[in-house]
Amino acid sequence: MKNDSRGRNGQRKEWKVWKDGKSCKSSSKKLVLMATSLMTVWIMLLSGCAAFDGTQKEQSGPQTGTADENTDLTGGGQSITDIDNGGQTSAAASQDLGAMTEGTQTSAGSQDAAAADDQPGDDTEQTESTAEPDPTDTAAAIGTLYEQFLRNEVSAAVSSSFPEVDYPNPVIEKGKSYTLAELKERISSYFLDPEFSNKTVCDYVQYAYVNSADSTGARQLLVKFVGLNIYAPDDDSYAVVVISENDGQLYVTAEYECWARSATSIYSNGVIDSYGSSGAGDHMGGTDILMSDGTVASVYYAEDLAGQWTGSVNQTIYNEVFGIDTDPGSFIVAICTVGEEKYYRYDMSECTEEQKVLCETYVNRCRDEQGIVWITEDEVLGAVRERCAILGISYETIQQKPEPVWNNVE
Numbered sequence: 001m002k003n004d005s006r007g008r009n010g011q012r013k014e015w016k017v018w019k020d021g022k023s024c025k026s027s028s029k030k031l032v033l034m035a036t037s038l039m040t041v042w043i044m045l046l047s048g049c050a051a052f053d054g055t056q057k058e059q060s061g062p063q064t065g066t067a068d069e070n071t072d073l074t075g076g077g078q079s080i081t082d083i084d085n086g087g088q089t090s091a092a093a094s095q096d097l098g099a100m101t102e103g104t105q106t107s108a109g110s111q112d113a114a115a116a117d118d119q120p121g122d123d124t125e126q127t128e129s130t131a132e133p134d135p136t137d138t139a140a141a142i143g144t145l146y147e148q149f150l151r152n153e154v155s156a157a158v159s160s161s162f163p164e165v166d167y168p169n170p171v172i173e174k175g176k177s178y179t180l181a182e183l184k185e186r187i188s189s190y191f192l193d194p195e196f197s198n199k200t201v202c203d204y205v206q207y208a209y210v211n212s213a214d215s216t217g218a219r220q221l222l223v224k225f226v227g228l229n230i231y232a233p234d235d236d237s238y239a240v241v242v243i244s245e246n247d248g249q250l251y252v253t254a255e256y257e258c259w260a261r262s263a264t265s266i267y268s269n270g271v272i273d274s275y276g277s278s279g280a281g282d283h284m285g286g287t288d289i290l291m292s293d294g295t296v297a298s299v300y301y302a303e304d305l306a307g308q309w310t311g312s313v314n315q316t317i318y319n320e321v322f323g324i325d326t327d328p329g330s331f332i333v334a335i336c337t338v339g340e341e342k343y344y345r346y347d348m349s350e351c352t353e354e355q356k357v358l359c360e361t362y363v364n365r366c367r368d369e370q371g372i373v374w375i376t377e378d379e380v381l382g383a384v385r386e387r388c389a390i391l392g393i394s395y396e397t398i399q400q401k402p403e404p405v406w407n408n409v410e
Helices: 026-045 088-118 135-142 145-150 180-191 307-312 315-322 353-370 379-391
Strands: 156-157 206-210 215-226 237-248 249-258 260-267 271-277 284-288 294-306 332-338 340-347
Touching: 026 315, 135 332, 145 215, 145 237, 180 215, 237 260, 249 260, 294 307, 294 315, 294 379, 307 315, 315 353, 332 379, 340 353
Parallel strands: 156 249
Antiparallel strands: 206 215, 215 237, 237 249, 260 271, 271 284, 284 294, 294 332, 332 340
């Protein structure tokens, strides 16, 4: 999830619309459309997901239904606390009912035995039962660790594997533990700046359960904090925290935000798609997967550079070929990172004949002087398939996008 477009201090920042202090030229709108179109092709080719339309598709708004951990991820849900069952989960109530029935039968059996012992001629001493209660009954009444966390009864420690960030003021601080209420307070205070808004707390909190991509048995808890004004007031932006259980302990293993320039979706099979932009000529996106230990592993990450942004491949060569003022037109370079390897592609199909001469010179010099290997779409796709195999998943897994069921935290 590399689509973070915040400044190094963790706060939102204004992005330049053109390099070197130049104003955006009339062709910039076309470049945005070209870059976005190519990014769409990359994403659809590599992971089969739908094109990003600028909306936050994971945002579902307040829901009236709720779901427990055993809810079918593709269907409806049950309430975390069932009021009719005295605040217990439905499963707990069922087990308690079974325990009560069993206890009634046992009591009846004991009375029969006692009556038999009282018969004349039987002087056997009666003994009091010392049997311990079934611990499963207590566990059922308490609920899972995830359910306890949602009730503010337990905390989650920040995992040592929590992703490092490149700014000094992270949202989630390593070495700390958070209850749900503490997470809500931390995230709300982090994003809601009193200088720009009277709002001090997010609008509402939701949760969902998802499977791990490398295991159908390991489930993770997602907690979403909605209404954070990350980009603008009332923009419905939100942050999602991933909570994982390991050896009877809860851990905060990942966190991401969704707002106008950054969108991430975690699907119920543990596949994560992300998109972002840091300017008119720089668009990025990729696919990660959620592992059974709660960590996030990258499948691939793609970045599209348009116009003058293509100089990021080699700024020195770019300046020598195009100069300071020459516009490369609709020239686009796509960089795809798969594992530790980077793969480069280019597109000059929309350039003029004069522009193509310069673009071809730039491409050839990057190959000859920097060692850039320009490859085809099929070669990138082959690398992505190999990466999936290394991570223990099938390529078909990242093509599937089942939506999780989001429910309100009451």
